[in-house]
Amino acid sequence: MSTFRSWFAIPRGSHFSLANIPFGIISTAKSETPRVAVAIGDHALDLEAFAANNGFNALSTIQPHQSVFSEPTLNAFAALGRPLHAVVRKYIQSVFAEDTPYPDVLKNNSALQKDVLLPLKDVKTHLPMRIGDYTDFFAGMTHAFNAGCLFRDPKNALQPNYKHLPVGYHGRASSVVVSGTPIRRPNGQILLDPKAETKVPIYSSCKKLDIELELGAFVCKSNKQGEPLPIGEAEDSLFGVVLMNDWSARDIQAWEYVPLGPFNAKNFGTTISPWVVLADALAPFKVKGLENDTEILPYLQQKDEKNVYDIQLKVDLKSISGNASTITQTSGRHLLWSFPQMMAHHTITGCPLQVGDLIGSGTISGPTSAEYGSLLEQTQNGKSSITIAGGEERRFLEDGDEVTITGVCGSDEDALVGFGQCVGRIEPALKFAFAL
Amino acid sequence: MSTFRSWFAIPRGSHFSLANIPFGIISTAKSETPRVAVAIGDHALDLEAFAANNGFNALSTIQPHQSVFSEPTLNAFAALGRPLHAVVRKYIQSVFAEDTPYPDVLKNNSALQKDVLLPLKDVKTHLPMRIGDYTDFFAGMTHAFNAGCLFRDPKNALQPNYKHLPVGYHGRASSVVVSGTPIRRPNGQILLDPKAETKVPIYSSCKKLDIELELGAFVCKSNKQGEPLPIGEAEDSLFGVVLMNDWSARDIQAWEYVPLGPFNAKNFGTTISPWVVLADALAPFKVKGLENDTEILPYLQQKDEKNVYDIQLKVDLKSISGNASTITQTSGRHLLWSFPQMMAHHTITGCPLQVGDLIGSGTISGPTSAEYGSLLEQTQNGKSSITIAGGEERRFLEDGDEVTITGVCGSDEDALVGFGQCVGRIEPALKFAFAL
The missing domain is CATH 3.90.850.10 (Fumarylacetoacetase-like, C-terminal domain)
Known part of the structure; x- marks a missing residue:
C-alpha cells in the first residue's frame, strides 16, 4: 500500500499524487490575477488563498515569506532555496495525508476546501517562471x-x-x-x-x-x-x-x-x-x-x-x-x-x-x-x-x-x-x- | 557657429553636446537609488530631481509619465516610444539653449542647477537597461x-x-x-x-x-x-x-x-x-x-x-x-x-x-x-x-x-x-x- 494515502480524492494514476506536489502559476475566471498553486490530483491548491486563510500558520519558517505565493511567477518562491521548498512540500503532503497531524487546517474545514481546492479544468495555467536567460x-x-x-x-x-x-x-x-x-x-x-x-x-x-x-x-x-x-x-x-x-x-x-x-x-x-x-x-x-x-x-x-x-x-x-x-x-x-x-x-x-x-x-x-x-x-x-x-x-x-x-x-x-x-x-x- | 550654443558651460569637444542628450542610469553618494539622467557636457542632469522640481511643467505630454525617471532602468522610458523620446530630448535641448524659451526652469534658477546638475566625476553609472534577451x-x-x-x-x-x-x-x-x-x-x-x-x-x-x-x-x-x-x-x-x-x-x-x-x-x-x-x-x-x-x-x-x-x-x-x-x-x-x-x-x-x-x-x-x-x-x-x-x-x-x-x-x-x-x-x- 502506498505511503501517500490522502483523505482527499486523488484519482489512481494521477500525475499529481501526494508524492509529487508540483508548483505552478494559475488564474481563474473568478480571480484573474496569476498566483502560485500546487497540483494535487485533479485539483490545484491555490496557495495564495491557502496562506491568506492561515493554512501555513503551523509552519513558522515559511510565514515571513508568504507573500511569494501572491507573485505572478515562481521566481520569488524559487529564490527561497531548496531547504525551504522541501519544508513547504513536506508540509503540504502532511496536510493532505490520511492521518494528517493538522486535521483542522483543511481536512475538517470543508468551507476552506471549497475556496482553495480548484478543479484543474477550471484553472488557467501560466508560464511558471520569469525566464532571464x-x-x-x-x-x-x-x-x-x-x-x-x-x-x-x-x-x-x-x-x-x-x-x-x-x-x-x-x-x-x-x-x-x-x-x-x-x-x-x-x-x-x-x-x-x-x-x-x-x-x-x-x-x-x-x-x-x-x-x-x-x-x-x-x-x-x-x-x-x-x-x-x-x-x-x-x-x-x-x-x-x-x-x-x-x-x-x-x-x-x-x-x-x-x-x-x-x-x-x-x-x-x-x-x-x-x-x-x-x-x-x-x-x-x-x-x-x-x-x-x-x-x-x-x-x-x-x-x-x-x-x-x-x-x-x-x-x-x-x-x-x-x-x-x-x-x-x-x-x-x-x-x-x-x-x-x-x-x-x-x-x-x-x-x-x-x-x-x-x-x-x-x-x-x-x-x-x-x-x-x-x-x-x-x-x-x-x-x-x-x-x-x-x-x-x-x-x-x-x-x-x-x-x-x-x-x-x-x-x-x-x-x-x-x-x-x-x-x-x-x-x-x-x-x-x-x-x- | 554651432546651433547648439548653451548658457551652461559645455566644454568644446565634449561627447555630450546639446546635439546629443544621451540617457543613462545614475546614482550618487548622497542618493544611492539608481535613477534616470541625461549627460550634458561634464555633468549629468538628474531627471528624477528635475521632474520633482517642476522641470517638466511646460511639457504636458510628458507629465503623466514622469515616474519613468525614477525607475532604476531606462525600460519604462524606452517603452514610451520614439515620438516621446524626441519630445523630451528636444525640450531638454531648448531648456539648455542660450536663448531658451524657458529661462526660469533652469537658466535663472541657480539653486536648482546645483541640485540637478551633478559633475559626472561624482556620479556612478549603472547598466542602463534591464536586458531581456x-x-x-x-x-x-x-x-x-x-x-x-x-x-x-x-x-x-x-x-x-x-x-x-x-x-x-x-x-x-x-x-x-x-x-x-x-x-x-x-x-x-x-x-x-x-x-x-x-x-x-x-x-x-x-x-x-x-x-x-x-x-x-x-x-x-x-x-x-x-x-x-x-x-x-x-x-x-x-x-x-x-x-x-x-x-x-x-x-x-x-x-x-x-x-x-x-x-x-x-x-x-x-x-x-x-x-x-x-x-x-x-x-x-x-x-x-x-x-x-x-x-x-x-x-x-x-x-x-x-x-x-x-x-x-x-x-x-x-x-x-x-x-x-x-x-x-x-x-x-x-x-x-x-x-x-x-x-x-x-x-x-x-x-x-x-x-x-x-x-x-x-x-x-x-x-x-x-x-x-x-x-x-x-x-x-x-x-x-x-x-x-x-x-x-x-x-x-x-x-x-x-x-x-x-x-x-x-x-x-x-x-x-x-x-x-x-x-x-x-x-x-x-x-x-x-x-x-
Whole structure:
C-alpha cells in the first residue's frame, strides 16, 4: 500500500499524487490575477488563498515569506532555496495525508476546501517562471549522433568535443510559452536545393517543422559573475524540471546555422509544461545516464553516478482530422550529461546563472527509431515518412497538428510523480506582406 | 557657429553636446537609488530631481509619465516610444539653449542647477537597461571575412548564407555589464594541439583573451509573438545605441563551437557604455554601409540606402605598467547589415522582440589592419604580435590590461554626438578548486 494515502480524492494514476506536489502559476475566471498553486490530483491548491486563510500558520519558517505565493511567477518562491521548498512540500503532503497531524487546517474545514481546492479544468495555467536567460544543451547523445549522421556521416557524427563537455548554446527566452499556446508555423529563408552550385534562398513558410522532446530545468540560486558553480553544489541550484518541446524549423536551420549555430530555426517558440516538478520530488527516480567512455575533467565529475531521471516520456501527435498516435516513447535516462554538469560547465567561465533561468537538456532519443525524440530522426530528414492513425503520413508537422508530450516517474499508481502535459498546436504560417 | 550654443558651460569637444542628450542610469553618494539622467557636457542632469522640481511643467505630454525617471532602468522610458523620446530630448535641448524659451526652469534658477546638475566625476553609472534577451549579429563583413580566412581559407571565408541574411546568434544577457566593471579572465576547456590525432582538452585559464569592437542597439517596442516586424517599421523599435566590447575567449571558442556556435567563449562578460545615444541623435550621421553585391529578399530591403552610422570608433589598450596605445581606429559604417535589417530578420519567424532587448552589430573592422576590431585579426590568431607603447607586445590580452572603446559622430567640436567610454580591465583568472 502506498505511503501517500490522502483523505482527499486523488484519482489512481494521477500525475499529481501526494508524492509529487508540483508548483505552478494559475488564474481563474473568478480571480484573474496569476498566483502560485500546487497540483494535487485533479485539483490545484491555490496557495495564495491557502496562506491568506492561515493554512501555513503551523509552519513558522515559511510565514515571513508568504507573500511569494501572491507573485505572478515562481521566481520569488524559487529564490527561497531548496531547504525551504522541501519544508513547504513536506508540509503540504502532511496536510493532505490520511492521518494528517493538522486535521483542522483543511481536512475538517470543508468551507476552506471549497475556496482553495480548484478543479484543474477550471484553472488557467501560466508560464511558471520569469525566464532571464534560456540555454539549450545537446546532451541527448543518440540524438546528437543521429543528427550528425544525417548532416555528416556516422564516422564523424559526434564532434571531438562532444564527450568532453556538454555542448550547448544560448536560446531565445522571450519566445518560451506555456503549454496550450498555439505555435504559428514560421516564415524564413530556406534553400530549396542545397546541392546547387549557386546557393540562392527563397522566402517561404517552413516546410520542415519539427518537434524536439526535451526536459527543461529551472535555476533557483544565482552565482556571482566571475565565480563558477562547483559541481558539488550545483544540485542546490536546481529548482525543478518541466517537459519541453523546442519547436525547430529544420529547413531554416540547415541554411542559417553556419558558422554561429541555430538562430531563427529555434526562436519562434518553445513550449514548456506548466507544473514545475521539484528536484526533491524527482530524486527517488535518479538513474545512471549514458555511459561516457571518455575521461572527463574534474570540474564535470559528479560524486553520484545516478544523476539523470528515469522519466517515462511520450509524444502524441493528433492531426486536424482527429487521428491520434503515439509517435515516441522513451526515457529521460538517455542523456550523457546531467543538469548539474550542465550548470557547472555553463558557469566555469564565471557566467552568472540567475534565478528563473531555463536550461534545456537537448533532444532526448532512445536507441530505436520508436524512441527518437524528433521527426528529423524518425523520417531521416524527410526521406521517409511515419504513419499515424487513419493512415495519415508525416515527414514533418502539418498545419493543425497537435503535439502532446507527457512524462511520468514511477509505477505505483497511487504515488506517480508526473508532469501532466506539454501541448502545442500548429497554426498556418502568416501571409506576411512586405511593407517597404 | 554651432546651433547648439548653451548658457551652461559645455566644454568644446565634449561627447555630450546639446546635439546629443544621451540617457543613462545614475546614482550618487548622497542618493544611492539608481535613477534616470541625461549627460550634458561634464555633468549629468538628474531627471528624477528635475521632474520633482517642476522641470517638466511646460511639457504636458510628458507629465503623466514622469515616474519613468525614477525607475532604476531606462525600460519604462524606452517603452514610451520614439515620438516621446524626441519630445523630451528636444525640450531638454531648448531648456539648455542660450536663448531658451524657458529661462526660469533652469537658466535663472541657480539653486536648482546645483541640485540637478551633478559633475559626472561624482556620479556612478549603472547598466542602463534591464536586458531581456541579447542577440549578437555578425554584420561586420571584413571581420567575418578575416575570421573565415583564419579558420578556413579566403575562398570559403564567407559562408554562402552571409550576404543573404544577417547571421546572428543568441548571446548571454545575464553577463552584460556596464563600463568600468572588471572582467575576470575565464577558465575553461582548451585544446592545446588542435592538429593532434586524439583531441584531449585541458582545463586552463584562457590564453587567447580578446576584444570585439561592436555597437549595441536597444529595443524600445515589442512585437507580438507570431507577428514579424516589417522592415519599414523596424526603425520605430530602435531606442538607441551604445558601444560594446564582446570579450571573447578564442581558445575556448575554437574547441567548443561546433556544431552549435560559441557558448562559454562569450558568456563571461560583455561590456557596454553607460549612456544610450538616442536613434534621433544619431540620425544625422547615417551613411550607406558596405555594398552588398547579392540581391536580398524583400523583407530585408530598406528604402533608405543610408542605414548605418558613421561613428568614429577607437580602441585603446593600457597595460598594467601604464603604457597606453590606440590599437584600432575605424568607423561604424563598415557593416553589411543595419539594425533595422537585423530586427526584421530576427522577427521574420515571429520571434518577439521586447523592450530592453540588446542587439549587437558583430565585430566592426575596417579594411586595413589598423582598423581591425579584434586582436584575433590584428595578430592573425596570435601568429604575430602588435607593439604598444613602452615596446610591450601583445598577441592577446594580458592580466591588468585595460581596454577603452570610444565613439563619436561629427566634426563640429561644439556639437559632437559621442558615447563617452566603454572600459574594462582584465583581472587574473580565479584559481578554482574543484569541490567534488
